[in-house]
Amino acid sequence: VAADLGPYRHYMQxxxxxxxRAIADTLxxxxxxxxxxxxxxxxxxxxxxSAWRVFDQIDNVLILACGTSYYSGCTAKYWLESIAKIPxxxxxxxxxxxxxxxxxxxxxxxxxxxxxxxxxxLAALRHxxxxxxxxxxxxxxxxxxxxxxxxxxxxxxxxxxxxxxxSTKAFTTQLAGLYLLAMVLGQMRGHVSADEANVQLNAMRxxxxxxxAVLALEPQIITWAEQFASKENAxxxxxxxxxxxxxxxxxxxxxxxxxxxxxxxxxxxKHGPLALVTSAMPVVTVAPNDELLEKLKSNMQEVxxxxxxxxxxADAGTQIESEPGVHVIRMPEHYGKLSPILHVVPxxxxxxxxxxxxxxxxxxxxNLAKSVTVE
Ligand code: G6P
Numbered sequence: 001v002a003a004d005l006g007p008y009r010h011y012m013q014x015x016x017x018x019x020x021r022a023i024a025d026t027l028x029x030x031x032x033x034x035x036x037x038x039x040x041x042x043x044x045x046x047x048x049x050s051a052w053r054v055f056d057q058i059d060n061v062l063i064l065a066c067g068t069s070y071y072s073g074c075t076a077k078y079w080l081e082s083i084a085k086i087p088x089x090x091x092x093x094x095x096x097x098x099x100x101x102x103x104x105x106x107x108x109x110x111x112x113x114x115x116x117x118x119x120x121x122l123a124a125l126r127h128x129x130x131x132x133x134x135x136x137x138x139x140x141x142x143x144x145x146x147x148x149x150x151x152x153x154x155x156x157x158x159x160x161x162x163x164x165x166x167s168t169k170a171f172t173t174q175l176a177g178l179y180l181l182a183m184v185l186g187q188m189r190g191h192v193s194a195d196e197a198n199v200q201l202n203a204m205r206x207x208x209x210x211x212x213a214v215l216a217l218e219p220q221i222i223t224w225a226e227q228f229a230s231k232e233n234a235x236x237x238x239x240x241x242x243x244x245x246x247x248x249x250x251x252x253x254x255x256x257x258x259x260x261x262x263x264x265x266x267x268x269x270k271h272g273p274l275a276l277v278t279s280a281m282p283v284v285t286v287a288p289n290d291e292l293l294e295k296l297k298s299n300m301q302e303v304x305x306x307x308x309x310x311x312x313x314a315d316a317g318t319q320i321e322s323e324p325g326v327h328v329i330r331m332p333e334h335y336g337k338l339s340p341i342l343h344v345v346p347x348x349x350x351x352x353x354x355x356x357x358x359x360x361x362x363x364x365x366x367n368l369a370k371s372v373t374v375e
Contacts, residue, residue: 010362012164012256016348017215020208022169023341025158026176027204033183033197038137038153049152054135055188058108061088062133064096064124065112066372068167068251069174072139073112074244075340076178083192083337084185093124094375103131111138112178114162114170115371116145123375125150139177141170155181164363165370166255168348171248172211175341176204203338213332214345218353220329221346224311225353228259231282235273235308236263236347238286239296245340246286249347256355256365266299277308284350286343289315289334300326313346315339 008014030037040049061080063073073090080088093111097120109128113121116138125136125147137153141162148154157173183200186192192200228234234253238246243265250261264273266285277283283303287296297320300310304325311327314320315334322328335342355362 009356010164010352012166012168012348012352012362015162015164015169016345016352018160019169019172019345020211020215022157022159022173023176023204023211024208025160026173027207028158030180030201033180033187033201035184035188037180037184038155040151040153051137051153051184052188054108054137054153055185057106058135059086059106060104061086061108061110062128063088063090063110063112064093064121064128065090066093066118066120068171068248069112069114069118069121071244071248071251072171072174072178073110074247075175075241076182078241078244079179079182079337080185083182084189085191086185086189091124093118093120097124097127101131103128103133105132105134107133107135109133109136110181111136111140111147111151112174113138113145113147114141114159114167114174115373116140116142116147117371117373119373119375122146122150137181139174139181141173163370165365165368166252166351166362171344172341176207179204179338203336207338207341210333210335210342211345214342215349217329217331217346218349221349222353224327224329224350225357228253228257228282228350228354229357231259231280233276233281234259234261235276235281235283236261236286237266237269237283237296237299238263239266239292239299240290241337241340242286242288242290242343245344245347246284248344249284249286249350252348252351253354255368256351256360256362257358258360258366259354266296269299269302274302274306277303277306279307279309281308283308283310284347285310285312286347287312287314287318287320288331288339288343289317290339293318313343
């Protein structure tokens with residue numbers, strides 16, 4: 001077992017570092033951003049359902065997932081609405097399956113799952129089908145899973161086997177698949193030109209190199225982790241498409257370090273969590289150089305004014321500098337709409353190294369299972 005860990009101490013660390021390869025594999029064979037990428041296939045690999053035909057009949061998207069896969073769905077909502085201009089809802093599978101909802105036959109139901117076997121997500125899919133929603137797509141990491149069998153359409157990510165209970169490479173490859181989906185629907189709906197789709201595909205092809213540059217920040221993250229190891233609470237802030245990234249960062253920290261962590265949309269700080277901020281509360285802030293930067297900077301000011309310690313992942317060009325109470329790690333470049341794929345990586349590393357410093361069982365955290373196949 002130790003042999004296949006190579007230079008890594010745990011599977012989670014290995015899987016974090018496999019992300020450039022996982023994204024490259026997931027994009028292999030994507031010659032162009034076209035609906036056929038999402039076609040349904042039988043066991044022999046023959047096309048059974050044309051994604052083009054399905055996508056042509058839908059006017060909204062409903063994403064169903066659990067855990068980390070739910071947060072990739074939350075990120076995708078921002079992409080689907082801004083790029084494809086298609087109304088999108090994201091729902092926790094265990095909630096959706098038991099609540100009264102208003103079915104719409106023109107909905108594309110999208111399940112997201114690493115394993116393809118999560119009981120709640122499968123049940124939510126079957127619930128939607130039972131309500132008459134027939135257009136179904138899964139973004140899934142296991143080609144032979146129940147999820148792929150039961151959905152009309154599939155995009156199979158190629159993260160490879162994920163062993164660490166805390167999901168890492170499955171998340172970023174799901175995001176790659178979901179970005180392609182937004183681009184495909186954007187083109188079909190006339191909001192994305194073929195040229196623009198090509199530009200975006202090139203940007204995606206550069207992701208493995210961009211991820212390498214982010215992974216090289218590991219020594220700086222380790223210094224943060226040494227400070228986090230003695231904390232009992234942490235707050236994560238993000239805005240827009242980086243709010244789900246903050247949520248995923250908080251989830252990672254909870255899962256493997258047992259530090260209580262909560263994520264907030266930064267603009268919501270003043271409606272509650274600001275009351276918790278003291279010098280004992282580290283506040284991790286995801287600070288991409290995007291249209292919300294100035295808003296985010298004033299949220300950071302609100303934290304500083306209460307003596308909170310800021311740990312900021314700041315893109316190049318944000319002019320956020322380290323000072324007493326403000327710890328900045330500079331992200332190598334701003335990556336536009338794809339930026340969530342880069343910004344989550346230091347948060348994975350922060351959780352990982354904090355767990356190592358605390359001596360917890362990183363790959364098998366207490367009370368948690370890799371795949372929850374019973375309710
Ligand atoms: C469990 C795992 C998580 C995962 C979630 C959903 O809670 O510990 O890492 O995100 O299940 O799993 P899925 O296989 O459906 O993505």
